[in-house]
Amino acid sequence: MEAVEDPRLQEVARKVESGERLDFSDGVAVYETDDLLGVGRVADLQRRKLAGDEVYFSVNRKLYHTNVCALDCSFCAFYSKPGDTDAFEHTPVEIGEKAAEYSDVISSVHIVGGQHPAWRIEYFEDLFTEISERAPDLHVKALTASEISWIAKVSDVSVEETLRRLRDSGLDSLPGGGAEIFHPEVREKICPEKEDAEGWLDVHRTAHRLGVESNATMLYGHIEDVEHRVDHLLRLRSLQDDSGGFSCFVPLSYQMENNELGEAVEHGATGRLDLKTIACARLLLDNFRGVRAYRMVVGEKLCQVGLDYGANDVGGTLMEERIQSDAGSNVDQDVGRDEMLHLIRDAGRVPVERDEMYDVVERFDSEARAAGD
Numbered sequence: 271m272e273a274v275e276d277p278r279l280q281e282v283a284r285k286v287e288s289g290e291r292l293d294f295s296d297g298v299a300v301y302e303t304d305d306l307l308g309v310g311r312v313a314d315l316q317r318r319k320l321a322g323d324e325v326y327f328s329v330n331r332k333l334y335h336t337n338v339c340a341l342d343c344s345f346c347a348f349y350s351k352p353g354d355t356d357a358f359e360h361t362p363v364e365i366g367e368k369a370a371e372y373s374d375v376i377s378s379v380h381i382v383g384g385q386h387p388a389w390r391i392e393y394f395e396d397l398f399t400e401i402s403e404r405a406p407d408l409h410v411k412a413l414t415a416s417e418i419s420w421i422a423k424v425s426d427v428s429v430e431e432t433l434r435r436l437r438d439s440g441l442d443s444l445p446g447g448g449a450e451i452f453h454p455e456v457r458e459k460i461c462p463e464k465e466d467a468e469g470w471l472d473v474h475r476t477a478h479r480l481g482v483e484s485n486a487t488m489l490y491g492h493i494e495d496v497e498h499r500v501d502h503l504l505r506l507r508s509l510q511d512d513s514g515g516f517s518c519f520v521p522l523s524y525q526m527e528n529n530e531l532g533e534a535v536e537h538g539a540t541g542r543l544d545l546k547t548i549a550c551a552r553l554l555l556d557n558f559r560g561v562r563a564y565r566m567v568v569g570e571k572l573c574q575v576g577l578d579y580g581a582n583d584v585g586g587t588l589m590e591e592r593i594q595s596d597a598g599s600n601v602d603q604d605v606g607r608d609e610m611l612h613l614i615r616d617a618g619r620v621p622v623e624r625d626e627m628y629d630v631v632e633r634f635d636s637e638a639r640a641a642g643d
Contacts, residue, residue, distance in 0.1 A: 274308040297500035313549035313580035330586035339384030366400030373405035381412035398440030415473035416448035446485035478515025491539025518560030552580025
């Protein structure tokens with residue numbers, strides 16, 4: 271490929287052009303090269319081949335049933351302990367009412383929270399039943415793999431039974447949270463109380479077998495190295511080869527404020543790292559439909575640039591997002607459909623409103639950029 275100067279990146283480009291699958295060394299090369307523009311060109315080529323010019327977004331709302339958590343992850347600014355002044359615990363009826371409140375303007379709700387030390391599976395069955403009865407048309411994406419594992423443990427049932435019962439109560443899909451970094455060298459330092467990588471992967475493997483699709487994530491920009499990121503992505507690719515149940519990969523740029531891990535991290539993720547991570551994901555995750563430039567964590571401007579680095583999804587409107595904002599994100603939470611359309615069109619792409627299963631809600635014609643933009 272012309273205009274790619276780094277010999278290692280040229281080899282990556284050659285593989286992309288010929289349709290060869292990339293390997294571990296290719297992922298390392300993408301992260302280590304100084305040719306950031308070349309990375310964008312190669313990732314954009316892969317994006318055009320795999321995803322075309324359509325960029326997806328959703329209109330959704332975040333809901334939190336509790337921030338009470340039995341764990342103490344060093345990167346988390348959201349959790350509270352039982353009895354803390356800022357702790358909250360909502361009933362299934364309260365969450366059902368909140369879900370129904372905007373059901374005429376949103377297509378889905380995204381529900382995550384703390385790993386409550388006392389709440390068994392019955393609470394969550396009641397929660398999803400309440401939402402299904404009050405807002406039957408809403409898609410319910412809820413509970414990270416870590417939460418699923420915890421509910422199974424507290425309730426003394428298997429992960430499979432937990433997922434089956436929650437699915438039958440109204441759970442439609444899983445978010446990708448809780449993956450953090452799979453490699454044990456990092457995981458044992460930032461979230462030692464969570465299940466290990468195989469535990470996270472097994473929850474998603476089981477969900478996919480039961481017809482429950484999910485997203486996948488990676489938390490980067492803290493104490494991990496290049497090799498840890500590439501290893502993480504390839505583990506996700508391997509599971510997708512087997513199950514085919516992942517819808518979208520969501521890179522999560524670590525937010526440093528109000529959490530213990532921030533004291534050990536000097537700078538956090540840079541814009542270059544954000545773009546390289548989006549690009550590396552698009553290049554390695556050749557079996558994922560969506561790769562997100564997550565507006566909530568990288569900001570709207572870098573999100574647009576990410577669309578030239580392999581991304582074909584910008585996330586949702588995310589009314590009332592708290593986990594990223596509690597950790598220091600200052601991105602506007604409450605944006606509407608018009609703002610999402612402008613963000614995508616201004617990047618020269620075709621906006622498509624989707625639901626959580628990547629079914630099209632509405633496809634919008636592209637419009638030329640305004641003069642002077």
